[in-house]
Amino acid sequence: MAEITVNVTSNRQGSVLKTGSAAQDWDDVINSSSGTTVSSGVNQSIAIRAQSFVDRGSNETFSCTRSFFYFDCSSLPSGATVTAGTFTVNGVGNSGTNAVTLIESNKAFGTNGGSALSVNDFDTAAFEDQFSSDLRGSDTLNTWNAGTGNSGENDFQLNSTAIGKINNSNPKQLVCALVNFNFDYSEDSPGSNTTATNGVYFNTSGNFMPKLQLVYDEGGYGNTINGITPAAAASFDVWQVNQYNLKGSETPLATAVNGIE
Amino acid sequence: MEFINRNLTFTENSIYYIDPDTQETHYIMMDWEKPIMKAHADYICSNGGDILEIGFGMGISADYIQANNINSHTIVECHPQVYNKAQEWAEDKPNVNIILGDWYDVRNFLNAYDGLFFDTWGYNKNGAEFKDIIKYLMRKNGLATWWNSYNKEDNQLGIKADSYDIIPVKPSPNLYFNYSEYYLPKKQF
Numbered sequence: 299m300a301e302i303t304v305n306v307t308s309n310r311q312g313s314v315l316k317t318g319s320a321a322q323d324w325d326d327v328i329n330s331s332s333g334t335t336v337s338s339g340v341n342q343s344i345a346i347r348a349q350s351f352v353d354r355g356s357n358e359t360f361s362c363t364r365s366f367f368y369f370d371c372s373s374l375p376s377g378a379t380v381t382a383g384t385f386t387v388n389g390v391g392n393s394g395t396n397a398v399t400l401i402e403s404n405k406a407f408g409t410n411g412g413s414a415l416s417v418n419d420f421d422t423a424a425f426e427d428q429f430s431s432d433l434r435g436s437d438t439l440n441t442w443n444a445g446t447g448n449s450g451e452n453d454f455q456l457n458s459t460a461i462g463k464i465n466n467s468n469p470k471q472l473v474c475a476l477v478n479f480n481f482d483y484s485e486d487s488p489g490s491n492t493t494a495t496n497g498v499y500f501n502t503s504g505n506f507m508p509k510l511q512l513v514y515d516e517g518g519y520g521n522t523i524n525g526i527t528p529a530a531a532a533s534f535d536v537w538q539v540n541q542y543n544l545k546g547s548e549t550p551l552a553t554a555v556n557g558i559e
Numbered sequence: 560m561e562f563i564n565r566n567l568t569f570t571e572n573s574i575y576y577i578d579p580d581t582q583e584t585h586y587i588m589m590d591w592e593k594p595i596m597k598a599h600a601d602y603i604c605s606n607g608g609d610i611l612e613i614g615f616g617m618g619i620s621a622d623y624i625q626a627n628n629i630n631s632h633t634i635v636e637c638h639p640q641v642y643n644k645a646q647e648w649a650e651d652k653p654n655v656n657i658i659l660g661d662w663y664d665v666r667n668f669l670n671a672y673d674g675l676f677f678d679t680w681g682y683n684k685n686g687a688e689f690k691d692i693i694k695y696l697m698r699k700n701g702l703a704t705w706w707n708s709y710n711k712e713d714n715q716l717g718i719k720a721d722s723y724d725i726i727p728v729k730p731s732p733n734l735y736f737n738y739s740e741y742y743l744p745k746k747q748f
Contacts, residue, residue: 315581320708320735321715335581344580352562353585354680354735355706356689357715361581 299381299513302374306508310368310407311500312338313345314420317361320354324487327360333420338500343390345498346398348481350488358490364423364477365498366415368407369510371470377517380464383456385430385474387508390497392442395488397479398496400454402427402463406473423475425483429460433479442496446506450499456510464512472510562681567640573731574617574641586733587680588616595726595741596620599676602724602745603702604629608673611635611696613662614706615645620676625652633669637661637679663688671698677705677716690718697748704745710738720744 314333347363405422501507565576574587600623615636634657636642649655707714724743
């Protein structure tokens with residue numbers, strides 16, 4: 299097994315805010331086809347947010363912010379199979395009931411990183427595909443860390459769904475979003491005049507850029523390839539082919555094993 | 560941040576603040592509302608008497624209330640900047656009394672009135688209780704109306720209106736009202 303760090307792709311991160319109009323409820327906001335504002339700054343204090351605020355005549359208006367990231371994983375060696383991974387991002391601050399979860403964003407950045415983040419990417423979060431079970435507030439991640447160094451990092455262990463997305467994409471990539479778990483992912487309306495916020499450092503250089511740390515098996519003999527372990531491969535036949543080739547035999551006893559001729 | 564702590568900007572056409580977190584402009588009130596402010600004011604003043612206005616805003620409805628034949632005009636305003644504007648506006652109006660504070664906090668300083676217009680902005684501590692308290696603020700046959708953000712015969716305050724006047728409007732872009740018809744609630748006690 300080997301490891302590789304994949305930093306977020308340049309200019310392919312940021313947040314999208316959706317502020318509802320009068321008389322729109324929470325469901326209307328989180329199911330909107332587009333957001334209202336894209337933010338691309340490095341230090342964003344409301345990168346992930348669920349909010350209810352009271353405006354004219356005690357009317358309740360809702361807003362929601364989601365953070366999006368695109369990772370170009372093509373630096374993985376050819377034939378590599380990712381077996382584990384961690385998404386890491388530095389936090390800015392937090393408030394309220396603000397568990398966070400990592401989910402698939404199946405259309406953001408033009409699906410392949412070809413486009414910058416747009417307001418239309420707000421609705422591209424595929425909530426059925428959760429990429430991590432780590433939630434702020436759970437036993438495993440009970441604080442949203444804030445800061446620009448190691449102590450400010452927040453780690454999300456990628457689950458099998460996320461790893462499958464990387465392995466099955468071509469070229470290899472991961473498009474994901476951080477959303478509030480309690481209200482956005484769970485679709486429960488925040489209480490009147492309440493706010494839950496997580497800030498994010500969208501660092502563009504250095505050691506603390508949003509990143510994936512991936513563990514992978516290298517392709518090739520002796521390594522697990524697409525779930526086939528070395529013990530399951532017909533290694534003796536491969537040896538035979540090689541021996542015949544070395545001897546200049548006209549007809550090998552075996553011609554192909556696991557795609558190797 | 561609570562509304563009363565927001566730094567408001569006053570222009571000829573609007574009052575607004577910019578949220579420092581989102582850079583969104585939140586309009587508090589705009590001058591496209593003049594036709595509906597006139598309708599609110601004329602309705603609650605149609606029997607004259609003592610009038611209560613909760614929320615001063617740009618003073619548009621206050622001007623229309625003053626244009627009617629009334630005895631007194633009490634205004635409750637919670638935002639310090641708006642309160643100062645209201646005081647300046649009232650300098651030459653002897654029948655005006657302005658109270659600074661959240662309407663719920665100052666409710667014991669209020670009497671019963673012949674007309675009431677409720678038009679607040681931002682979180683008020685007991686907004687949900689207004690539907691129960693309003694009857695104590697009204698005299699018999701008193702007329703009440705309130706801002707309605709819904710574009711239908713319903714309202715966010717949960718008060719059952721007797722009827723609604725539908726007023727065509729052309730709102731400038733804002734986050735609080737974007738419909739072409741305003742449903743003005745009317746209720747007599």
